Amino acid sequence: MLVTKQPVLRRFWYPVIPIGELQDGPRSFTLLEHPLVLWLDADRKPRAAEDRCCHRSAKLSLGKVVGGNIACPYHGWQFDGKGRCVVVPQKDCAISPNYQVNAYSCAERYGYAWVCLADDPLVGIPDIEETRDPEFRSIQEFYETWKCAGLRVMENEFDLAHPAFVHQGTFGTEEHTTPDSLEFTEEEWKLHVRGVLGVVNPELQQQNLKMDAGETVRTLDMTWFMPFTVKLRINYPNGLSHIIVNTMTPIDDSTSQMVQFCVRNDTEADTATADVVAFDRAVTLEDKRILETTDYDVPLSPNREQHMFTDKPGLIMRKKLVALLKAHGEVEQTRETEFPINERVRLEDWR
Numbered sequence: 001m002l003v004t005k006q007p008v009l010r011r012f013w014y015p016v017i018p019i020g021e022l023q024d025g026p027r028s029f030t031l032l033e034h035p036l037v038l039w040l041d042a043d044r045k046p047r048a049a050e051d052r053c054c055h056r057s058a059k060l061s062l063g064k065v066v067g068g069n070i071a072c073p074y075h076g077w078q079f080d081g082k083g084r085c086v087v088v089p090q091k092d093c094a095i096s097p098n099y100q101v102n103a104y105s106c107a108e109r110y111g112y113a114w115v116c117l118a119d120d121p122l123v124g125i126p127d128i129e130e131t132r133d134p135e136f137r138s139i140q141e142f143y144e145t146w147k148c149a150g151l152r153v154m155e156n157e158f159d160l161a162h163p164a165f166v167h168q169g170t171f172g173t174e175e176h177t178t179p180d181s182l183e184f185t186e187e188e189w190k191l192h193v194r195g196v197l198g199v200v201n202p203e204l205q206q207q208n209l210k211m212d213a214g215e216t217v218r219t220l221d222m223t224w225f226m227p228f229t230v231k232l233r234i235n236y237p238n239g240l241s242h243i244i245v246n247t248m249t250p251i252d253d254s255t256s257q258m259v260q261f262c263v264r265n266d267t268e269a270d271t272a273t274a275d276v277v278a279f280d281r282a283v284t285l286e287d288k289r290i291l292e293t294t295d296y297d298v299p300l301s302p303n304r305e306q307h308m309f310t311d312k313p314g315l316i317m318r319k320k321l322v323a324l325l326k327a328h329g330e331v332e333q334t335r336e337t338e339f340p341i342n343e344r345v346r347l348e349d350w351r
């Protein structure tokens, strides 16, 4: 599936920039190949618009914020959060109602500015209920660009056969190549999977978990929020719940922004934030190394890759995405549909 060729994916919310990064002025971000400018308005609320001035097409993200409006760096026209031009500084120049740039839905959640490119999102920003629970603290972990399709990362999170091999440097062990159990529940916009997996418990993690054991068991309560957010609630036998939330915000067909934060029911005095982040960072880099080698054109049709039983969550994701496309009058766009095989054969004949 080529994400930029499936218009329905524009109807979901994605985290684009940490709110803190907007304090010093506007920033740019490319979401599904749409160049955006983001800034904070007079109420310190994030705003998003097309990063292209309607006058002579300069990048608004090179401008500055003036009174909550974004001012173009070229001739100083200013646009409000709805994309309307509200100031033209040139003397005797009236503001035409056509002086307008596209503005997009934008909201703050979990420390990020989230954007939906459509006026009518199909579903809200994923709700992580533990962030409202006083027993839990939220920890910002990282955001960065991966050369990888978001769907690969979603499937990988639910793939309990990979830790034994990919995560041998952190918690994986070939003693446990498959989960002890795996259960599924589907909802309209979500998939829940519950699994139990034995893992090793390296030293940093033993400190983080306040556990001595060299081995432990992870009971995983995993939720996939369509299309590219996953919540991984990892429950340990001592009552600790470590929740990882990550979104793979689609930048273009082969590139995503990985956004990850953590929510857990202990305190800074129990475990230093830096240690929590260090362990999750090590685990994530193990995934990144492999996932960036996979094909970004993830086939939704099951016959273009081979499967085993631990792939079932990923196959349900693919099936739900096929149904989503169908419900919106789309079919999966792939590199094959972009450049049909018979077209290529004909080009070959010319050589």
Ligand code: FES
Residues within 6 Å of the ligand: 053, 054, 055, 056, 057, 058, 072, 073, 074, 075, 076, 077
């Ligand atoms: Fe933006 Fe002229 S290009 S004001």
Ligand code: CO
Residues within 6 Å of the ligand: 156, 157, 162, 163, 166, 167, 283, 287
């Ligand atoms: Co992994």
